[in-house]
Amino acid sequence: MSHRAPPAWLQAAPLALTFAFFFVIPLALIAMVSLWDYNEYELIPAFTLRNYQDIFSGCSNTADWCVTLRTYASTLKFCVIVWAVTLVLGFTIAYFLAFHVRTPAMQTVLFLLCTIPFWTSNVIRMISWVPLLGRNGLINQTLQSLGLIEAPIEWLLFSDFSVVLAFVHLYTMFMIVPIFNSMMRIDRSLIEAARDSGASGWQTLWHVVIPLSRTGILIGSIFIITIVMGDFVTVGVMGGQQIASVGKVIQVQTSYLQFPIAAANAVILLAVVVLIIYALTRLVDIRKEL
């Protein structure tokens, strides 16, 4: 052979170098700078634990939670609610598409219908709730004209409710796709076998479909959890800049150029996310063994 094929490492090099320079080094720098000191003007490369101490100052007082713990509690609360809602929604829709829609063509069409909104700007999809949820929005107008309420409902917009709604609106796709993928791989004869053995629809769902969709559920859950835990845009826009989240704390600190403390917060956030993901994978493995 006159020409040799290029070696694999050379072909993989651009990818590896991109991640090394824009992912591995930045993460290492976060860990390093989180241990640096700073003043109003500059970063001071001197080892200190001050940033971590600052974050948890006052947290030993159990009666009144410190700001950090309250922020994490609020972020985790959103995380759990959004996860639960998107899981139920995503699973139901994936189930409908995978098991009830009969022709592959129709499946593709309906699936694409679900993914098209994903291609449009997130901020636009967020503000598109304003004319519906606002004080003079469509929902309040309708309810008032029907005489169901006297004064407009205030908690529809810029509230916990609107934040959760926006998360569900934006990210349910991340649940549907992996679960749908897992479901399409389930051998259909297993479902028939369950039915032939006398299992009811619910029993088939619970003992066959759900265990076999496990991987998809896990992947979707990891997506949702990492998105919600680190988010600051959705919480900012839909919460009317009033609701705290870990991502927002980091963003605010960097806008004041307090990089070391922002870096320390990022390290803690990363640790929490990794712990949750680790716990999730354990959970799934345990169920597999049962």
Next chain:
Amino acid sequence: MALHREREPRPASFWLLAIFFGLFLVFLYGPTLTIFVLSFQGPQGGLTFPMRGWSLHWFARLAEGLGVIDVWAALRRSLKLGLAVMGLTILVSVLAGLAFRKKLRGGDALFYLTIASLIMPSIIVSLGIGLQFRLIDTGVQRLLEALEWEWALEHFTTTMGLGTSALGAHLTWTLPFGLLIMFAVFNRFTPAYEEAARDLGATPWQAFRHVVLPLIGPSVVGVGLFGFTLSWDEIARSSQAIGDLNTLPLELQGLTTTVTTPAIYALGTLTTVVSLLAIGLTLLALAWLRRSRRLP
């Protein structure tokens, strides 16, 4: 078999789930359609219903620019960045996809790194890259001081920018998608055609150019579409790593608190149209590829 199943009566659960699915679609599309309609308000129109007349007034206002922010410059910047990200995502993903087909030392580590980048909270990546370029800036300044290049020192501001830190930040987000798509493609790929080409004396490049590339063409277009649209809408990863000039989504995020006229809906309609155009052009490109290559 298939025909028989078509005639089976639908169970009650089908209708319940179909209604559920329909409601979900209303939930998905309803709000966006609302602002699409509202962006065609008359000059007296506000942010909510009822519609006060129909006009293109707010698009005209948008064309004049929104306050202090140059929306059109931001749009051009986003387009440029999106196209650059698209090109690099295609190039790097295809190359890496090819590499993973062979024996690749450290391949597992690279794969896990890619997955880690995909699920890493964006604010962390963004902060890291921002920090990195700030430290590089400091380094460059020290270097210029040491070399006593006064002129360069005076004119140096930052190494951060669309073509450097922002581009890198976007790639950490688009490349994992690109690589996963390439995996899916090469999993279904039959190497027989390639071997036939090699047996007929084709060089590796000829085999790639005339056999592999046409076969994976549609998926490569898909990778490009992912690259462009993910970059076009990106906020979180750009936020700390963008430098002085913002992209459109970042400007848009700022506008949500300051602009209180339907002009912002007009902008929303416009960016949605750009996204839909990108999808439309991609589908056209795919149709064209299918026809010219007679792919299944």
